Amino acid sequence: MKMKMFLAAAALLALLLSSSHAQDTGTKCKTTAQADLVLLVDGSWSIGRINFKTIRNFIARIVSVFDISPDRVQIGLAQYSGDPKTEWQLNAHSTKASLLDAIATLPYKGGTTMTGMALNFILQNNFKTSAGMRENSRKIGILITDGKSQDEIVFTSQSLRENGIELYAVGVNNADEDELRAIASDPDDIHMYNVNDFKFLVDIVDEITVNLCNSIKGPVPLSAVKNMNVYDETSTTMKVRWGAAEGATGYMMLYRAINATEPQLEQEVRVGGEVTDVQLVQLTPSTAYSISLYALHGDALEGTGVTCAASPSGAPNPQSGPP
Structure with a gap:
């Protein structure tokens, strides 16, 4: 089942709700690849201020594993409800410390859930060279939402993918799983996440950062000697x-x-x-x-085979075939 429902001890919530500056800010995703990530955060009224704080810390945990710099990973953020707003562009924060400061003070917007409009907004406004996007970077969009969109999302998601943007979708609480599946790039088990409460975001943070790191690195070329x-x-x-x-x-x-x-x-x-x-x-x-x-490249597959017994003189040689 593609929906990922995580049940964890309530004590783990304290880890997620700690200050973003208390997070481990050591770079864990080691790569020389360039990547431009745009976070698209649902700031509608259904989330609430307490849960929005949880989202801020979830984002900080994700950001902390990357090497943030103009030559490596850049991260922009847009918040949406009735109308989307760019909180900061890709090239606004050239250090991890500056980016974490911005996340810690990210304001709560409030409004309705217009996800389709927001997806089109980041395509038209954030994934642009004028906003700091680099031509040869890996381009990744990450949606975080808690509800069903009140507008169309299929065609706008497809437009993003057709422009070479890999999409992750993180749903919480009342998020619509069919919508998440339509938005996320394939395969769903890497790009789509759905938890039934904000406190369970802590349970997926490690998995999503590993998958994001692999997306940034891209496929390993099979180089020769x-x-x-x-x-x-x-x-x-x-x-x-x-x-x-x-x-x-x-x-x-x-x-x-x-x-x-x-x-x-x-x-x-x-x-x-x-x-x-x-x-x-x-x-x-x-x-x-x-x-x-x-x-x-990769582990070798090994097996054994046994030849048949020698046939008596003049008898036909038995042959074995596939089972």
Whole structure:
């Protein structure tokens, strides 16, 4: 079930309701990628001032994990009810301390819930180069709402996605799950959250920050090995060194003799991702070898197979097929 209902001990609420300056402000999302995040916060009357304070601290917890700077992550914020308002643009706060100060003093707006208008507002006003958006940054919008929109949200959400903006939707209390699903990017289990009370926002903050960090980093390119060198050859050994491939979890080396008097089987060596130098041993003197090196990304799948028993002379050889 895509709706995420979290039941936690009430004692955890104290952690969420603490001052944003008491939050752990250490950067936990380590990346060199540039990202522009716009928070779209529902400030309608149904939320109330006490719950709006909880939202402020929820936002502060999210912000605290990122490296806030003009060269890394920028975060803007718009608040909406009947009419949206930009509280600050992407390039307004160049440090985490300044951004947390702004969050701590974010005023409560009040009004009705016009989510569709607000989504169109951030597309037209916040995701713009004039507002600090960078052309090559990863662009992410994060909606936080507690109710059903009183206007259309499907087409405006689609327009944001068509403009390369990844959308997260966080619903609380009376939020409409179908609307959250329509707004959020796929897959829902990463981009959509729905809790039945403001005090349970604390239970999703770690998960959403991890997923946001992964969105900012983007897919890891499957890079190849660089600059392989063979050196220190002896009559029966040689060493091979190479440059590390970014993101590799290991390396596989295949080698075989290419000028031996008899056909040679290909040999295999596997090492971990931290290894970039191996020695090949028990080689044949005065023999050339072909060496191929592959970077591995992810864990290998392993299995076993067993051959059939030899058939009696003249009997057909049984064959096994897929189950």
